[in-house]
Structures are given as C-alpha cells and as structure tokens.
Amino acid sequence: MVYDEVVRLEDVWVQTGRTPILEAIDLSVKGNDFLGIIGPNGGGKTTLLKVVLGLIAPTRGKVSVMREPPEKGRKHIGYVPQHNLFDRDFPISVWEVVLMGRYGRTGLFKRHGDVDKVKAGDALAMVGMLEKRDRQIGKLSGGEQQRVLIARALAGEPRLLLLDEPTASVDPAVQTQFYELLERLKKRMAIVLVSHDLSAISIYVDKVACLNRQLYYHGSKEIGPEVLEATYKCPVQMIAHGAVPHRVLKEH
Amino acid sequence: MLEALLEYEYMRYALFAGLLASVACGIVGTYVAVKKMTFISGGISHASFGGIGLGFYIGISPVLGALIFALLSALGMGLATRMAKLPEDAAIGMMWVVGMALGILFIDLTPGYAPDLSSYLFGNILLVPFSDLVTALILDVVIILVVVLLYKEFLAVSFDEEFGTAVGVPTGVLYFVLLCLIALTVVVLVRVVGIILIIALLTMPPAMARQFTFDLRKMMFLSVLFGAVFTVGGLWLSYEYDVASGATIILFGGALFLVTMGARKLLARWHRMRRAGLPDVPASST
Numbered sequence: 393m394v395y396d397e398v399v400r401l402e403d404v405w406v407q408t409g410r411t412p413i414l415e416a417i418d419l420s421v422k423g424n425d426f427l428g429i430i431g432p433n434g435g436g437k438t439t440l441l442k443v444v445l446g447l448i449a450p451t452r453g454k455v456s457v458m459r460e461p462p463e464k465g466r467k468h469i470g471y472v473p474q475h476n477l478f479d480r481d482f483p484i485s486v487w488e489v490v491l492m493g494r495y496g497r498t499g500l501f502k503r504h505g506d507v508d509k510v511k512a513g514d515a516l517a518m519v520g521m522l523e524k525r526d527r528q529i530g531k532l533s534g535g536e537q538q539r540v541l542i543a544r545a546l547a548g549e550p551r552l553l554l555l556d557e558p559t560a561s562v563d564p565a566v567q568t569q570f571y572e573l574l575e576r577l578k579k580r581m582a583i584v585l586v587s588h589d590l591s592a593i594s595i596y597v598d599k600v601a602c603l604n605r606q607l608y609y610h611g612s613k614e615i616g617p618e619v620l621e622a623t624y625k626c627p628v629q630m631i632a633h634g635a636v637p638h639r640v641l642k643e644h
Numbered sequence: 645m646l647e648a649l650l651e652y653e654y655m656r657y658a659l660f661a662g663l664l665a666s667v668a669c670g671i672v673g674t675y676v677a678v679k680k681m682t683f684i685s686g687g688i689s690h691a692s693f694g695g696i697g698l699g700f701y702i703g704i705s706p707v708l709g710a711l712i713f714a715l716l717s718a719l720g721m722g723l724a725t726r727m728a729k730l731p732e733d734a735a736i737g738m739m740w741v742v743g744m745a746l747g748i749l750f751i752d753l754t755p756g757y758a759p760d761l762s763s764y765l766f767g768n769i770l771l772v773p774f775s776d777l778v779t780a781l782i783l784d785v786v787i788i789l790v791v792v793l794l795y796k797e798f799l800a801v802s803f804d805e806e807f808g809t810a811v812g813v814p815t816g817v818l819y820f821v822l823l824c825l826i827a828l829t830v831v832v833l834v835r836v837v838g839i840i841l842i843i844a845l846l847t848m849p850p851a852m853a854r855q856f857t858f859d860l861r862k863m864m865f866l867s868v869l870f871g872a873v874f875t876v877g878g879l880w881l882s883y884e885y886d887v888a889s890g891a892t893i894i895l896f897g898g899a900l901f902l903v904t905m906g907a908r909k910l911l912a913r914w915h916r917m918r919r920a921g922l923p924d925v926p927a928s929s930t
Binding site: 445446447466467469471473478479481482483484485488489491492493494495496498500501503504528530544548 | 678680793794796797799800802803804806807808809810811812813814854857858859860863
C-alpha cells in the first residue's frame with residue numbers, strides 16, 4: 393500500500409514559555425519527496441524534526457505521520473540525528489548501533505531475531521560499512537559514523553528518512569559520497585534533510601524550504617533572494633541550479 | 645586469612661557480602677559509568693541514610709528503611725530531573741542533603757544510642773548479619789533478571805535516549821527502572837562500604853573495566869571481577885592490619901586503578917617506541 397503523503401503538519405506552533413520557536417508551520421511531505429530545509433541556527437530546524445517524530449508536542453496544531461499521530465506513525469520514520477552528539481567513548485559496536493534501528497519492530501524484552509539481523513546487515517551493506525560492523529562506533533571517522541547512523545535508520549525499513557545537519561563536521565569529499573548515497577535512497581523513500589549550510593542543499597535535493605520560526609515553502613528549489621533574506625535576515629550567497637550547477641553571488 | 649575463613653563464620657559472611665556487592669556494583673555501575681549518572685547515584689545513596697535513621701527510630705531493620713528511602717529518592721530525583729523546571733544538579737543536591745538530614749534527625753530522636761550507626765556510614769564488612777546476606781542475594785537476582793530482560797532497551801536508553809524514543813522504546817519508564825536498580829545496588833553495598841563510600845564502588849570497577857574493553861557485556865563481567873578483587877583484597881588487608889574495611893576496600897581499589905592505568909600508559913608508549921623505527925604504520929585500534 394502506498395500512501396501519497398507521509399507527513400502532514402497543519403498550523404503547528406511550538407512555544408517555550410512565551411518565546412515562539414515555530415510559528416504556523418504547514419508542511420506536506422509526499423512519499424517520493426526529497427526536501428531540503430535550510431535556515432539559520434536557532435531557527436527551529438531540530439525542533440521541527442522532533443515535532444514530526446513526536447518527541448516534542450506542539451503547543452497548537454496538528455501533526456500526522458502516515459495519517460496517524462506521530463507516536464504511532466514514527467515507526468515508519470528513520471531518524472538520523474546529528475552524529476557528533478553521542479559519546480565517542482561509549483562501549484558499543486557498529487553492529488549494536490545498527491540493530492537499535494530494529495528495536496521498534498523487535499519488541500520489548502525480546503532478543504533480536506534472524507529478520508532483524510538480515511535487515512541490519514542489508515542496511516550496513518547499503519551504506520558500505522558491513523566490513524566495519526565489529527568496530528567501536530567512536531573509533532570511526534566522522535563520515536563513517538554518519539553512514540552508520542544512516543544504516544541504523546534504514547534498518548527499521550522507513551518510508552521517510554529524516555536527517556539533522558548531516559553534513560556538519562564531514563569533509564567535502566565525504567559529502568559528495570553522502571549525496572550519492574541519498575540519490576540511491578530517494579528512489580525508495582521520502583527524504584527530509586535540514587541544514588544551516590546552504591551548500592548542503594545540493595543539486596540532489598528536489599525541493600527547498602526555508603525555516604526561521606516560519607516556514608517558507610515553495611515546492612521547487614528555485615528560491616528568490618527575497619525569501620532567503622527573509623529567512624536569514626541578511627543578504628546571503630545565492631545558489632542557482634541549471635544544467636551545470638553553479639553559484640551566483642549576490643552583490644551586498 | 646584462609647584459616648580465619650575456615651574458622652570464623654563472620655569471615656565467611658564478610659566474603660559473601662563482598663562477592664554479592666561486586667555483582668551489583670559491577671552490573672549497575674557499568675550503566676552509571678556509560679550514562680554518566682554518578683551524581684544521581686551519590687544522591688540516592690546519601691538520601692537512603694534517612695531510611696537508616698527511620699529504621700532505628702521505629703525499630704525496623706535499617707536496611708529495610710534504606711531500601712524504602714533509596715527507592716523513593718530514586719523516583720523523586722527522576723521526577724525532579726525530568727519534570728521540574730529545577731536544574732538537575734540542584735534537584736539532586738537538595739534531595740541528597742534532605743535525606744541525610746532526616747537520617748540525623750531520626751537518630752537524634754531515637755532514645756539511647758545507635759550502636760552500629762558508623763557501620764552504615766562507613767561500612768563494616770565484618771559485621772554483616774546473615775539476614776543482610778539474604779537481602780543482598782535477592783536484590784542481586786532481581787538486578788540480574790531485569791538487566792537480562794531489558795539489556796537492549798537499557799543500551800538504547802544509555803547510548804541515545806532520543807533515538808530510542810523515536811523507535812518506540814519506553815525510555816522514560818526505563819530511566820526510572822534504571823534509577824531503581826541503582827537504589828537496590830545502594831542497599832546491597834551499604835553494609836560493605838557504607839553510604840559515604842558507595843559511589844566509589846559504583847564508579848571504580850567500571851572505570852577500570854573500560855580500559856580493557858569496548859563491549860558493554862564484557863565491561864559488566866570485568867567490573868564484577870574487579871569489584872570482587874577490590875572487596876576480597878580490601879577485606880584481607882583490613883583483617884591483616886586491623887583497619888576499617890570500607891575505607892581499605894576503596895583505597896585498595898583506587899591503588900589498583902592507578903596501577904592498571906599507569907601500566908597501560910607505559911605499554912602504549914612501549915608499542916609506540918617499537919613502531920617508531922618502522923615506516924608509517926597506521927594507528928592501531930585498541
């Protein structure tokens with residue numbers, strides 16, 4: 393069964409105390425979308441992802457994931473948090489990290505079954521990390537850690553992949569590899585990627601939205617300078633996409 | 645010590661108390677180490693002093709009082725750190741001292757003199773009665789059962805709580821279960837090293853185990869082993885030199901920790917020097 397819409401947000405507001413973090417967000421992600429959300433740090437990008445995952449309850453508005461409340465629907469989401477947030481010294485192997493993506497399907501108190509192991513192995517092979525399955529996660533490079541976290545998300549057989557700042561602290565050569573991986577994945581699932589880094593929203597992304605408390609959503613990746621300036625509150629470097637990807641620097 | 649073991653019942657009890665304590669502190673201490681819960685563990689153990697005081701005051705077993713207070717303070721601290729607007733360290737610090745103050749007050753109100761009070765504060769492994777051994781054994785079994793059943797869930801709670809929640813692990817409830825396991829461990833350890841030194845036995849064996857492995861299961865087994873070495877070694881030293889057992893166990897463990905750390909440093913340097921003459925060898929993973 394194919395749902396045409398994996399995530400829907402209607403008039404979603406999030407406030408802490410009196411400070412609004414998200415204002416009147418409307419968003420619809422379709423089953424084959426590849427959406428990039430850009431915005432400055434503190435603009436609410438991570439909050440938006442957590443609302444979709446049901447980790448933060450919105451102050452107002454409606455969230456649905458696969459036409460269900462996020463707490464139920466999130467089993468269809470593969471979440472890739474910022475990879476530099478976990479403890480490098482944690483005694484855990486790559487394999488154990490990836491199996492964590494299966495927890496929702498294995499169930500409480502139970503041990504991982506053969507299906508879990510096959511799916512975890514497939515996910516690791518998909519990101520090209522199968523041969524490092526027994527390494528401690530903290531011993532890998534930044535790019536490798538990120539691929540393991542993607543494999544963990546893939547192991548749960550998601551319909552939607554949510555990535556938080558995936559290119560932070562990953563060097564440019566690895567970024568290219570990373571986008572090639574997403575290019576392969578987008579044939580199989582919807583992808584939403586948030587980043588403060590404009591260059592991260594590359595030629596691979598199909599749609600771009602800008603987030604700074606409010607969401608400026610266009611449904612296409614051509615964004616005008618007015619929108620970017622409204623988002624960032626300052627003139628920014630423009631990126632244009634044509635037959636040949638190139639950058640246009642706006643005078644300022 | 646061997647003759648003493650054969651001859652005196654209290655020496656056998658002391659040995660069992662030490663071994664039972666090392667099981668609890670090795671398993672639960674590993675979680676305390678990887679989830680960085682040392683401060684909250686200190687809070688739970690000190691707050692349980694209120695229960696020891698209550699035990700003296702109303703005439704029930706102080707260990708039972710400690711069990712009740714440790715569980716209540718674990719839940720209280722969990723609630724305070726998760727729900728309240730208070731900063732986590734302030735909430736823990738407050739319950740820590742309130743529990744201790746209650747203990748002092750109860751003991752003050754108790755008529756007469758609390759004879760083995762210092763054995764709860766500083767531990768006296770040679771004074772452990774048989775009933776406390778039974779309690780420790782039951783609590784150890786509970787701890788092992790819970791950890792076996794919830795191993796993968798605790799791994800998620802410790803490594804990446806947010807991701808765990810996102811894949812449907814009830815991380816909130818499990819965090820409280822983990823705090824309750826710490827409370828049970830406090831009760832198992834209280835007669836061995838005393839309230840004031842419990843944090844040491846929760847943190848030192850896992851810290852030492854961590855130098856040798858990056859596998860959580862192996863870390864637990866090694867922590868239990870090191871805990872046993874600490875308690876048995878400390879017991880022997882305190883018997884031979886007739887000094888306080890709790891403090892001896894901790895100091896003996898601390899000394900071993902420093903020795904293994906120093907040995908590992910020296911070994912690493914020796915490896916580096918051996919490699920120095922060779923062309924560009926990539927850093928090995930240890």
